[in-house]
């Protein structure tokens with residue numbers, strides 16, 4: 001019987017400090033065994049348990065895209081025991097990854113539609129996975145227009161800066177990066193994500209919005225999308241609950257009868273409407 | 280299915296003898312309580328008792344269990360093997376309600392996607408010998424309200440029914456059949472079967488505690504937000520006794536322990552009644568007070584489990600009713616919900 005509690009070994013291959021406060025880093029892991037890499041078939045929106053023996057495990061969204069073979073990336077904020085231990089790791093350290101876990105962004109549902117991605121702060125990780133997945137030359141034609149609205153509090157808190165610069169050059173993606181408050185060097189847009197969404201006003205015609213960010217951003221952004229005519233089926237988000245097992249056994253992460261680890265973390269607003277409001 | 284009659288005075292000895300050949304867990308006297316524990320070879324189990332204070336789920340899903348081991352190397356801690364319990368086990372003297380709890384735990388641990396190898400390994404190697412409740416042991420028993428019965432055979436491999444002078448032993452499954460020789464006895468006839476049926480009907484009637492456990496499902500579906508939840512929990516001390524003793528509660532925590540160069544990852548029973556259960560690192564807690572936690576306990580047992588598996592996650596053993604230090608009674612809670 002396959003044991004879903006056992007992580008596979010990976011090596012820290014690269015560490016990127018994403019923000020000027022230094023508490024958010026992206027970790028690139030390489031699989032130590034080829035067969036583990038082959039077995040780790042995932043889709044954007046899924047997560048994995050990062051496993052540091054002696055410290056524990058933390059569920060973290062997969063920030064790389066399955067179209068980028070050879071490695072996995074995770075962008076992690078330093079928070080408690082496991083994430084702090086992770087932040088202290090050096091390239092070459094061996095640790096574990098358990099997954100992929102959870103459902104994913106509904107790729108088949110998104111196919112053939114215009115996609116509006118809205119992200120806030122560092123909750124941009126699995127959205128980045130989705131963007132890179134859709135932009136891959138093998139996939140790009142499966143999706144319509146792609147609009148990305150991404151915001152952070154300050155320019156220093158924007159993650160994936162190099163990639164944002166690359167995307168800005170493309171003509172098959174409309175990128176709108178904003179910060180709540182700029183600094184001397186900031187030449188881009190200033191303003192909160194909901195306001196920018198209103199200004200950009202993406203059409204709801206054959207469109208789906210995928211949104212991830214701090215609760216307050218989501219609260220103020222949703223009315224904008226309702227106004228634009230997006231139905232609840234076409235607004236999709238990802239939930240976070242405290243987790244342990246990641247496989248629907250430890251009983252920790254349920255919202256109503258659904259386990260966020262196993263049945264989620266991705267839900268449409270229409271699906272969330274049917275669940276209890278306890279998250 | 281083979282049925283045999285076993286002389287009463289021989290039963291404890293038979294089990295004691297088996298304890299020399301395999302792991303046998305059975306109810307034993309411990310000070311003024313009865314607790315399930317592993318028998319020594321030749322040790323005789325209790326035959327006459329009400330029920331054990333602890334649920335036998337501990338032998339399939341232990342309070343503390345090692346999941347895997349790891350060890351330090353130059354490149355960090357690495358995996359050093361998983362750990363399964365192994366070993367054939369006989370669970371003797373299980374009450375039918377507790378035997379049913381195994382079938383409820385199976386639903387969770389043995390799903391198509393994600394099977395729990397630790398639980399299932401022990402479950403597959405365990406033979407359940409139940410002692411039917413010919414006289415329901417407590418006034419708090421309510422198995423008949425939640426799908427059980429005093430002589431229910433759900434989750435049972437060998438069912439023993441006290442016929443007065445002797446036991447009727449029903450070898451219900453291949454696992455049970457495998458122990459037929461060891462239990463000996465003589466073939467049972469129609470008379471014994473008839474006698475058992477009469478006892479079964481009588482025993483079920485003797486269960487006076489009845490609650491509308493199934494009826495509250497639609498109410499719970501509609502009343503997640505209800506003033507009812509605002510007062511229910513007020514006495515609760517968040518001690519976790521109710522979930523700890525419950526044969527169907529399955530929530531657990533996972534943590535790591537290290538001693539010098541070696542370590543283990545273990546799982547421990549956890550409880551939805553504890554404030555930390557859902558508290559996230561950055562401070563947010565989706566169940567911020569005991570109100571939400573008590574609601575979760577009721578919802579999980581009488582609504583979510585029914586949604587997910589079509590069964591109520593309570594077998595009516597009454598342990599939580601008897602042991603709650605502030606007398607919160609799940610039977611009353613269910614009855615009150617039915618009136619909403």
Ligand SMILES: Cc1cc2nc3c(=O)[nH]c(=O)nc-3n(C[C@H](O)[C@H](O)[C@H](O)COP(=O)(O)OP(=O)(O)OC[C@H]3O[C@@H](n4cnc5c(N)ncnc54)[C@H](O)[C@@H]3O)c2cc1C
Pocket residue numbers: 047056057058059060061062074075076077078079080081082083084125239240241242243244265558559560561
């Ligand atoms: C589906 C999902 C995706 C996530 N993606 C990311 C991400 O991409 N980047 C990121 O930085 N963080 C992410 N998180 C949050 C991250 O899991 C927590 O910040 C992290 O578990 C804290 O662990 P710790 O050991 O450092 O904290 P401690 O407080 O020391 O440990 C508590 C333990 O409780 C659990 N836990 C505590 N808080 C949370 C939480 N908010 N969510 C889930 N489990 C928790 C974990 O098992 C954790 O190890 C995600 C959470 C979920 C549920």
Ligand code: SF4
Pocket residue numbers: 514515516517518519520521522552602603604605606607
């Ligand atoms: S046993 Fe009683 S007091 Fe303790 S957590 Fe359960 S309901 Fe609360």
Ligand code: SF4
Pocket residue numbers: 521524525526527528592593594595596597598599600609
């Ligand atoms: S909820 Fe109470 S009565 Fe029901 S199975 Fe659990 S301990 Fe027994």
Ligand code: FES
Pocket residue numbers: 242243244245246247248249250251252253254259260261262
């Ligand atoms: S994390 Fe254990 S049930 Fe979801």
